[in-house]
Amino acid sequence: MDIHCRRCGECCRHTSPTLHYQDIELIHRGVVSVKDLYTLRPGQRVYDNIRQRPSYLEDELIKVKERPGTRQCIFYNPLSASCSIYQQRPAQCRVFFCERPELLKGLFSQKKPTRQDIINDAEMLKIIDAHNRRVDMKAFVRKVESLRGEIDEALAELIRYDQHFRDFIHERLRIPRQELSFYFGRPLSEILKDYGLELEIRV
Ligand code: SF4
Ligand code: SF4
Structure with missing residues (x-):
């Protein structure tokens, strides 16, 4: 070919x-x-x-x-x-x-x-599972696509949680930031931008 x-x-x-x-x-x-x-x-x-x-x-x-x-x-x-x-x-x-x-x-x-096919670390898989359950992607996408105007507080809290979770994993487990979108998917704050929306996240 x-x-x-x-x-x-x-x-x-x-x-x-x-x-x-x-x-x-x-x-x-x-x-x-x-x-x-x-x-x-x-x-x-x-x-x-x-x-x-x-x-x-x-x-x-x-x-x-x-x-x-x-x-x-x-x-x-x-x-x-x-x-x-x-x-x-x-x-x-x-x-x-x-x-x-x-x-x-x-x-x-x-x-x-x-x-799961790539990560050979049971502890990391448990952390990923916890993140998947707390940061429910289907619910997030449904919510973002139903927004009429401003981002409400519940959505903002979820986006901040996702960011703080990543910061915590980077700081405490020394996982390089470049690897976080593999372990936890794209940050919600970035996915939000796909919809033309933005949330300022204070650290
Ligand atoms: S776009 Fe170019 S590089 Fe890609 S398959 Fe076609 S000819 Fe090859
Ligand atoms: S790995 Fe990337 S740069 Fe290489 S052939 Fe595939 S798409 Fe192209």
């Missing part, structure tokens, strides 16, 4: 890959680290590239991060217009070819790994 690919990098500038089970070994081999990844939690609104419309996630997904403020994959090097892990790129990048998007359908229909 590569013989047809012009290696123009257009696809890498507009999206980053979702991890599949066959990509977990890239983490074990140190090609990709958890600081390069983030988690999308069930209930989050995403853009469905296959159906070409927004949808709500039913299952958790792990994705390679994009460069801040863009949709460009962090492994794409704009100076050399190339992938910095090309020889060991994730499965989605190996299968994807822009002129034959149907090739991705088989891979997309496969069950995807979750944080």
